Amino acid sequence: MEKILLVHTRFELSAYRAQDLPPCTVPEIVFSGRSNVGKSSMLNKLANQKNLARVSSVPGKTVSVNFYRCDRPGDFRLVDLPGYGYAKAARAEKIKWSSLVESYLVGRPAVLAVQLVDSRRSLTADDADMLRYFREQSIPFVVTMTKMDKLNVTEQAARLAAFPPETGVEDARIIPFSARTGLGVDALTAAIAAALPGKE
Template structure:
């Protein structure tokens, strides 16, 4: 798959604004600062495809990155934020839009959920896991910034998360680090299996 040739295609503020072609896509979800933009950049071997920032993002938009080819594919960066800090109204709006998108988007093949390994399975993550299960979509959980923990603690977190999520539909958990290059190939393989 043409990850290296991915280019920014378009942004949408709601399901209505998403591309109307029928190319298959995978969505990346996670609380703001979980490492979504960094992961997309690392997976696509580019430094500036998706924007990354040190301050939690305000982007309430779906960003579509196109992998060109005879059968084009999209990687979709979904809006995310730290749950605790947003007004209820924003949270409810987000919940409506995400539910429309997850239940109404026929092109969607699976969800990559990113969660900082130092505080996994927050409310945002559990919501996404519930929706994926309800929509019958496979979910691949990346425990991001795995470079922040030593090998054994990182594996212990992964085991605990796997145990907690047993029986939650098609769900896989892996370690990931955009900066240290941990788990990149495993993630690419999962994306290929969903998009091919």
């Protein structure tokens, strides 16, 4: 797949309430992960844009489902779910997150889910819950190990060896990723392309 696939990407809308979610009229690629795991940085890197998705240093900042439209080739969306697992988030915010994400996921199957996990951390219960949900709903998914540039070569090898048994995910569906160095961009873009209807 050509690297320019996601260059033609633009912000479409942010949904803060279930009733704000747009109709599902095109294939959707959903991005899920903990707060501050690097979803915004990943989206910016994939689209080769600095400010497509706003990057925040404050965990839990994104409390909306953000939609980005890609119109070449074909027509599809990248959907950024709000980050979960921020311990200091108010209970009301956690309830809001749960309700909004559930409203999006139920009855709106994505053609591919991209589950982000910090390469420096072990899998959390929330991460495992999301993977379990994708399996139960038969949603194809890949797991991206973000922030790989934060690890040295030895640490990278150790995490790559430990990750498959830790997650129960086969090696082929695990993509080491770094928004800073570009590691994993080609592999993830290829996975997205393969998931699109008519792109097998």
